[in-house]
Amino acid sequence: MHYIGTLIWSVLIISTLNYVVSAVQNVPFDFMIGIYFAIAVAVLIFVLDMIIPKEAAKEF
Numbered sequence: 001m002h003y004i005g006t007l008i009w010s011v012l013i014i015s016t017l018n019y020v021v022s023a024v025q026n027v028p029f030d031f032m033i034g035i036y037f038a039i040a041v042a043v044l045i046f047v048l049d050m051i052i053p054k055e056a057a058k059e060f
Contacts, residue, residue: 007042014038 011034018034 003046006045007038010042010045011035011038014041 014037015031015034018031018037019029022029
């Protein structure tokens with residue numbers, strides 16, 4: 001479920017960012033570019049989640 005949630009939130013946030021930046025730069029808004037970047041960001045988040053250790057650090 002957290003994979004679906006991460007994908008949905010990344011699509012929403014990246015698409016909003018894409019819309020705002022395209023409006024500021026006065027270029028046409030392309031929704032699919034936002035989708036591609038959102039998928040890339042979601043995959044990067046999934047990879048980072050696999051790399052970062054889950055156990056707590058040992059205290060000395």
